[in-house]
Amino acid sequence: MAEFVVANGYLFLFLLSFLAATVVPVGSEWLLVALLYSSLDPAGLLASATIGNVLGACTTYAVGVYGGPFLVEKVLRINSQTREKAAIQYRKYGTWSLLLSWVPIIGDPLCLAGGIFKTPLAWFVSLVLAGKLGRYAFIEYITLQAMG
Template sequence: MEEILIPYGYPALFLLSFCAATLLPLGSEWLLATLLLQGSDPVLGVAIATAGNTLGALTTYAIGLWGSPLLFGRLLRIDGGARERAEHFYRRWGPWSLLFSWVPVVGDPLCLAAGVLRVGFVPFLLPVAVGKLGRYLVVALLVLQGERLLA
């Protein structure tokens, strides 16, 4: 996959980050790290990855708002149990739970549950974007710090 995505740089990072928050069980951190190690701008890389991943989460949220249970299972492969756990978690912690929308396995059901529960757009978007930005910032800082230590 590296050979396909790395030459496309930022557009590939956006697409992979988007897909990682929606349809496919992918990770985008490796591509951000690779681009940073190749000298890409860390601010731009973090911004693009955050935007792609946040828009992917918005897509999952929209599916929760307007989709059917068949769509949840077929498109997102989120079963009823995962959705119920996410809804319970959201009801308990409210919008703060969406700070964890970046966590693998948990994040997509949380975004879907927010849509199903008709969470408002701004109360959804702010914690999701902050959580995703935080993740990519940590990745970038670790990569850049590690590069300095190894140089």
Template sequence: MNDLLVAHGYPALFLLSFLASSLVPLGSEWLLVTMLLKKHDPVASVAVASIGNYLGACTTYWIGLRGGDFMIRKLLRIDENAQQRAEKLYTRYGSWSLLFSWLPIVGDPMCLVGGILKVRFINFSVLVFTGKTIRYATVAWLIHRGMSTAW
């Protein structure tokens, strides 16, 4: 499966990044790292991963905005405890907490809570896309730095 995803490059990175931020509990960083090690363009790789992950988060936001308990609990598999943790973070830090929507465990529920609380979509978009891009850019930078010092 890993070889299949690597062989499909950018489309696979987009799909995996999208799914990792929406319906399926996956990680997409490993494919970004693999592609960078195989000399794919770092700017394009970070852009594709960020856009895919952002659009997956938008899906989760939409489910929070329009979906019911079935979609939240069964489709996204976000339990009540994770949702409550995300709501507490949101209550404490406001919409700025969406910058950390890339974090494991609370990230997807934070996007869901953004929809439930009807955060303005433009605010949601700017904060979530920025946070996700910073995460992927940091991974790419670390790989680039590691590759340049290893030789």
């Protein structure tokens, strides 16, 4: 089984990273570290994990864009006045919070909020990419240092 995972490591890391950036409660960091120890190319692993994670975040963003009105009105039952106040606060302070989209537990709601409040897609992708790339690069750096 381990040989199969290593042989398909880039694909598995991409898929796990994608799922980790949605509401599926999984992490991808452990697989990144394991594949680094299996001598796969660090640059390829970094690209695979980052692209998968960013695309997963874009999926959550899309849920916010297209499902936002339903979530806000029907599920959360937030009135239009409260929603408008939240939108103003988000646009003023919250957009930069997307740099923290990599943080467990809060990252997915931040991406969802980005979609609900219609953060421009290019801005969303830029901030999320910066945060997620930084996280995976840091994990790789620490791992490679530990490997000697």
